[in-house]
Amino acid sequence: MKLTFRYGVAGQKWRFLAWGNSTGQTVRNGDYHIVSALDGSKGLDVSNAVTDNGTNIQLYSNLSDDKQTFRVTYLGDGYYKIENTYTGKGLDMDAAGTKKGTNIQQWDYVGADQQQWVLKDAGDGYYRIISKHNGLCLDVHNGSSADGSNVQGWVWNGGAGQKWKFVENNPFGCLDGVSAAYGKISVQGWAADRDAPNTPIAVHFYAVQGNKKVLLGGTEAGQRRADVSAANPGLNEYHGFSATFNTDLRGEGKIEAYGINAGSTGSNCMLNGSPRTVTIPEDKTRPVISDVEITDISESGYTVRCKVREEGSGVDRVQFPTWFGNENP
Numbered sequence: 001m002k003l004t005f006r007y008g009v010a011g012q013k014w015r016f017l018a019w020g021n022s023t024g025q026t027v028r029n030g031d032y033h034i035v036s037a038l039d040g041s042k043g044l045d046v047s048n049a050v051t052d053n054g055t056n057i058q059l060y061s062n063l064s065d066d067k068q069t070f071r072v073t074y075l076g077d078g079y080y081k082i083e084n085t086y087t088g089k090g091l092d093m094d095a096a097g098t099k100k101g102t103n104i105q106q107w108d109y110v111g112a113d114q115q116q117w118v119l120k121d122a123g124d125g126y127y128r129i130i131s132k133h134n135g136l137c138l139d140v141h142n143g144s145s146a147d148g149s150n151v152q153g154w155v156w157n158g159g160a161g162q163k164w165k166f167v168e169n170n171p172f173g174c175l176d177g178v179s180a181a182y183g184k185i186s187v188q189g190w191a192a193d194r195d196a197p198n199t200p201i202a203v204h205f206y207a208v209q210g211n212k213k214v215l216l217g218g219t220e221a222g223q224r225r226a227d228v229s230a231a232n233p234g235l236n237e238y239h240g241f242s243a244t245f246n247t248d249l250r251g252e253g254k255i256e257a258y259g260i261n262a263g264s265t266g267s268n269c270m271l272n273g274s275p276r277t278v279t280i281p282e283d284k285t286r287p288v289i290s291d292v293e294i295t296d297i298s299e300s301g302y303t304v305r306c307k308v309r310e311e312g313s314g315v316d317r318v319q320f321p322t323w324f325g326n327e328n329p
C-alpha cells in the first residue's frame with residue numbers, strides 16, 4: 001500500500017515539475033543532524049529509533065545521539081535521498097500523498113519520487129527540504145518546537161518550522177592560539193563532536209616544516225569554555241583545550257590541529273584556525289660558565305665544580321671530556 005503512486009489524481013501533476021534542475025547540488029554528501037530553525041537543540045528524529053518501515057519522523061531534542069543522524073546523498077538532477085544512519089531507512093511521504101499534512105515517515109529507500117528531496121537554500125545556513133513527488137516542504141506541525149511534534153509535508157510558508165540546518169557529524173572546533181618558547185609549543189582552543197556533545201574529544205597536533213610533518217602529541221578537549229556552549233546549543237561547557245608539548249623543532253613551522261571523531265558517524269578533521277604559523281626560537285646564545293673550582297687533587301685526578309647557565313633556552317646538561325696523560329690541556 002505504502003508505495004502505491006497516486007498519480008491518477010487529475011490536475012496534480014503540475015506540482016511536480018522542475019523542483020530539482022534549478023538548484024543542483026546544494027549540500028555535500030555526508031552524515032548530518034538535521035536541525036530545526038525553531039530550536040537549535042532539536043531536529044529530525046525517528047520515533048524511538050524503531051527500525052520498522054512506517055516509523056514516524058518527528059521533531060525531538062537532537063544533537064545528543066548518533067541515532068539522530070541522517071546520511072545525505074546526492075542523486076543528480078537536484079535530488080537527494082536522506083537516510084537515517086541507524087535505521088538505514090529513508091525520509092518518505094506517506095503513501096505518496098499529495099495533500100498538505102501528508103505525514104513524513106521512514107521507509108526502505110526504493111528510489112521512488114516520494115523518497116527524493118530538493119535541498120534549497122533558505123538563507124542563514126538553513127534549507128528547505130522539498131519533496132520531488134509533490135513539492136511540499138518538510139514542516140513541523142503548527143511550528144511547535146515541543147519534543148515529539150510531528151514532521152509532515154506542507155506548502156512553503158517561509159516559517160522557521162520549514163527551515164532546516166545540516167549539522168555535520170565530524171568533529172569541529174577552533175585552534176584559537178599557538179605560541180612557542182625554546183623547545184616548547186603551546187596550543188589552545190576548543191573541539192567537540194555532535195555525536196558526543198557532553199564528552200571531551202581527543203585533539204591531535206602536528207608540526208609541519210617543509211615536507212616534514214611530526215606528531216607533537218594529543219590532548220583532551222575537556223576544559224570549561226562557556227562561550228563555546230553559548231554559541232553552539234546542545235554542547236555542554238567543557239570542550240576547551242590548552243596543552244604544551246616539547247619539541248626539537250626550531251624556526252618557523254605550521255601547527256595543525258585535528259579533532260578525533262567520536263560516535264559512529266563522521267571522521268577526523270582539521271579544526272578551524274588550523275594550520276597556524278609559529279616560530280620556535282632558535283638557540284643563538286652561548287652558556288656562561290662561572291665559579292670554576294678544582295678540588296680533591298690527587299695522582300688519579302681531581303674534581304671540577306662550576307656553575308653553568310644560559311638565558312632563554314637553559315642548559316640541557318654539562319659534559320666533561322675524559323682526560324688521559326699530560327698532553328691534554
Ligand SMILES: [Ca+2]
Nearest residue numbers: 056057104151
Ligand atoms: Ca511525521
Ligand SMILES: [Ca+2]
Nearest residue numbers: 169262265266
Ligand atoms: Ca562524529
